[in-house]
Amino acid sequence: MTITVRNYVHSLISNYPYWNRSLGADHLFVTCHDVGVRATEGVPFLVKNSIRVVCSPSYDIGFIPHKDVALPQVLQPFTHLARGNDIKNRTTLGFWAGHRNSQVRVILARQWGNDIELDIQNNRINRTIGHFEYQEKFYRSKFCICPRGSQVNSVRIVDSIHYGCVPVILSNYYDLPFNDILDWRKFSVILNELKVSELKDILKDISDSNFIALHTNLVEVLTQVPQALPFLN
Numbered sequence: 238m239t240i241t242v243r244n245y246v247h248s249l250i251s252n253y254p255y256w257n258r259s260l261g262a263d264h265l266f267v268t269c270h271d272v273g274v275r276a277t278e279g280v281p282f283l284v285k286n287s288i289r290v291v292c293s294p295s296y297d298i299g300f301i302p303h304k305d306v307a308l309p310q311v312l313q314p315f316t317h318l319a320r321g322n323d324i325k326n327r328t329t330l331g332f333w334a335g336h337r338n339s340q341v342r343v344i345l346a347r348q349w350g351n352d353i354e355l356d357i358q359n360n361r362i363n364r365t366i367g368h369f370e371y372q373e374k375f376y377r378s379k380f381c382i383c384p385r386g387s388q389v390n391s392v393r394i395v396d397s398i399h400y401g402c403v404p405v406i407l408s409n410y411y412d413l414p415f416n417d418i419l420d421w422r423k424f425s426v427i428l429n430e431l432k433v434s435e436l437k438d439i440l441k442d443i444s445d446s447n448f449i450a451l452h453t454n455l456v457e458v459l460t461q462v463p464q465a466l467p468f469l470n
Contacts, residue, residue: 241276242280242370261287262286264287265289266291277289289304290305292307307415307416324379327378329374329379330354330379330437330441332355332377333357334356337385341356341430342386346358346359348434349436379452380403381403381404385407401456403425406421406426423450424452426439
């Protein structure tokens with residue numbers, strides 16, 4: 238894959254004059270899969286000069302915040318409609334289901350897997366069969382836990398926003414998507430990964446009024462921003 242990308246970029250440089258005007262600084266490319274990210278890393282001048290639009294905006298893959306752009310990871314189509322102002326139906330404090338493929342997820346499952354207020358499941362609920370159990374849990378939860386996995390990003394963040402569940406982002410060094418126009422702290426809870434052992438206390442310490450404010454801002458993002466960010470619908 239790296240050789241294919243390198244040859245393609247070299248062919249563009251050879252056949253067209255545009256790259257040489259700025260050594261690629263006025264070019265952009267999109268890589269929303271880890272395979273594409275790794276392939277383009279084999280073309281150093283492409284990564285260094287051009288604008289990278291990526292879904293894995295981690296500093297350990299050379300993401301440069303002032304140059305590159307973070308896109309949210311999203312799995313569409315959504316199987317359920319977006320959910321608006323339905324706070325009274327959200328009786329579960331926090332929800333997460335997934336694989337233990339990172340240290341923070343291991344601690345999350347080990348410490349909170351048997352908790353009666355946090356619904357933490359060390360498995361991946363099937364999204365496509367039965368009564369859509371996975372999506373229904375988003376509807377019933379106040380907070381949806383979004384821990385880093387093998388990468389800093391998670392599709393759960395957009396799922397949480399779509400289903401009206403306040404995202405709790407446990408992912409260090411994650412350059413959040415569109416943070417130049419979205420104030421994420423107004424509609425999500427952002428925690429250092431080291432705080433995972435204090436997760437329940439932190440969430441329970443959020444007052445009803447502060448939760449309502451977070452949820453209200455989340456609904457505002459969901460209802461007013463989709464013209465610019467259509468992936469939320």
